[in-house]
Amino acid sequence: MLSIMRSEWLRMWARKKTKVLLGLYLGLLLFVCLFLWGMGVACYNPEHDILLNSLRTSTFLFRELYIFLAFVFVPLLAIDTFNGEYRSGALRMVLIRPLDRWRILTAKLLLLGILLFVLIMLTMVVGIGLGLLLMPKVTETTFYQTEVFDLVGAWGYILQYYLLGLLILLVVSGVAMLVSLLMPNGVFAYLGVVGFLVGGLYFSSRMDFLLGASDAIFRQLAPDPEANFIGLSLCFVIISVTLSFLIWQRRDFTA
Amino acid sequence: MIHLLAAEWYRLWKRKLIWAMVLALPLAAFASATYYQGANASVSPDLPQYAVVGNFPVLAIAEMIYFFDLLLIALVATIWTEEIRSGQLRMVLLRISDFHRIWWAKIGVLLGTVLLLLLLYLGCSYVAGYFLLPHTEQFPLFYRAGQVGVWEGMWYNLQYYGIAYLTLVSFAGFLILMGSICRTVTGALGAGMSFLLFSFMYPYVAGYFIPLIGEEVYQKIFFSSLPMIQWEGIVHLLSDHSTGAGWMVGILLLYPLLFGLPAMLLLSRKDQWY
Numbered sequence: 001m002l003s004i005m006r007s008e009w010l011r012m013w014a015r016k017k018t019k020v021l022l023g024l025y026l027g028l029l030l031f032v033c034l035f036l037w038g039m040g041v042a043c044y045n046p047e048h049d050i051l052l053n054s055l056r057t058s059t060f061l062f063r064e065l066y067i068f069l070a071f072v073f074v075p076l077l078a079i080d081t082f083n084g085e086y087r088s089g090a091l092r093m094v095l096i097r098p099l100d101r102w103r104i105l106t107a108k109l110l111l112l113g114i115l116l117f118v119l120i121m122l123t124m125v126v127g128i129g130l131g132l133l134l135m136p137k138v139t140e141t142t143f144y145q146t147e148v149f150d151l152v153g154a155w156g157y158i159l160q161y162y163l164l165g166l167l168i169l170l171v172v173s174g175v176a177m178l179v180s181l182l183m184p185n186g187v188f189a190y191l192g193v194v195g196f197l198v199g200g201l202y203f204s205s206r207m208d209f210l211l212g213a214s215d216a217i218f219r220q221l222a223p224d225p226e227a228n229f230i231g232l233s234l235c236f237v238i239i240s241v242t243l244s245f246l247i248w249q250r251r252d253f254t255a
Numbered sequence: 256m257i258h259l260l261a262a263e264w265y266r267l268w269k270r271k272l273i274w275a276m277v278l279a280l281p282l283a284a285f286a287s288a289t290y291y292q293g294a295n296a297s298v299s300p301d302l303p304q305y306a307v308v309g310n311f312p313v314l315a316i317a318e319m320i321y322f323f324d325l326l327l328i329a330l331v332a333t334i335w336t337e338e339i340r341s342g343q344l345r346m347v348l349l350r351i352s353d354f355h356r357i358w359w360a361k362i363g364v365l366l367g368t369v370l371l372l373l374l375l376y377l378g379c380s381y382v383a384g385y386f387l388l389p390h391t392e393q394f395p396l397f398y399r400a401g402q403v404g405v406w407e408g409m410w411y412n413l414q415y416y417g418i419a420y421l422t423l424v425s426f427a428g429f430l431i432l433m434g435s436i437c438r439t440v441t442g443a444l445g446a447g448m449s450f451l452l453f454s455f456m457y458p459y460v461a462g463y464f465i466p467l468i469g470e471e472v473y474q475k476i477f478f479s480s481l482p483m484i485q486w487e488g489i490v491h492l493l494s495d496h497s498t499g500a501g502w503m504v505g506i507l508l509l510y511p512l513l514f515g516l517p518a519m520l521l522l523s524r525k526d527q528w529y
Contacts, residue, residue, distance in 0.1 A: 067452060071448055088439075185271075186441050187272060187333055187337075190441070194325060
């Protein structure tokens, strides 16, 4: 399994796009850091502004970066691994080897998950560092409608926040994977993902966590949760992964 | 040339993608009309935001113009990037001597298709409005004194769609450059989308620097971004006291010149027979 993942890893970085995307992300991260440092204020949602301090800063990095992650980074990465390889013929070369197909899909999935995990954790750590080094020092803080946290409590909150953020990104990548397996044309697949992200809102207001991820996470983490998207997100992840495995196993890739 | 144009046109319209777009337009118009049906309940009928048959096309496009941006990104990725990369372009190149002619044929087809889609959407939004929204003799327009009748309102709608079309043409300038450089369809899509997000972001960031740069410069920065022109600029241009019209028209011209011209030079010099 490890060597399949290694092979996937190598092919992922062989694409120049992956590097460009990562570079863009890191550039944006730096820019958002400078921006938050310069402004000193941020907001939980359009109605609630707050002053930044050394403990609560980290959450706002994800808030600003989410749109780029959900609309550009994750869909492109997913479409490239599942759809791009199929179209370019690279997948056949992979499937020539005597491997179970589900292993290859599992490797792709794990790799995407790990990459997102690392990226999210990196963002969190950068945010915590930014807060401690450059923001006004405090010993305790509050978040959206929460009680007062000390240093460790605040870190616990931030960790929960980022894990929920990761969950939402996993929903996006799961759906992107499913769509790109269903639609062989990359353009279609991308429009499908964007349609899912935006169009979900037309079906039910419970889907608003896909567009305003950060607002929804803050509401979810309030002591009296005003939103609940965890169950829905897990459903999305499980359904899209299951369907993807079914499609992947049955499709005739060598035709 | 006319044959080349026809060939490009057929090649585009035999794709499922374009038919999916055509089918999506009435759906989008009806979805939007249903939305405004609900929104009307909380809006006074004296405001231009109150949707009636006559002004609904403008409200509908104001909401869906970003959908058209997306369609444009998808179209350019298909007509340019995919044809270059899949080798289809070589088949076309076998038949003609001058590369520029393909280039202009492609541009003609792209702009024609976008115009057709916009007009179709205009028609759909009138139909959707006719069935779902209140009918009134007179209705107000944004930033304009007095009320207008149905025919005057239609002329306003046409002007609005015309300017919206120009912003899309301008955006196409950038996309064509990206579509020619990027080696894969996903790359072209990502570049287009990143440009769109960036154009949303920088006016917002500039908003924080108003005390430093002054209101006038801020307005210029704000309206140097295409999505912002689409969002607020068009109604400003069509208002009684239109301000900054010259600036916006200049910006709309600048994008195709700045990006479209290099794209043409780049693509026509590149060896397509590698």
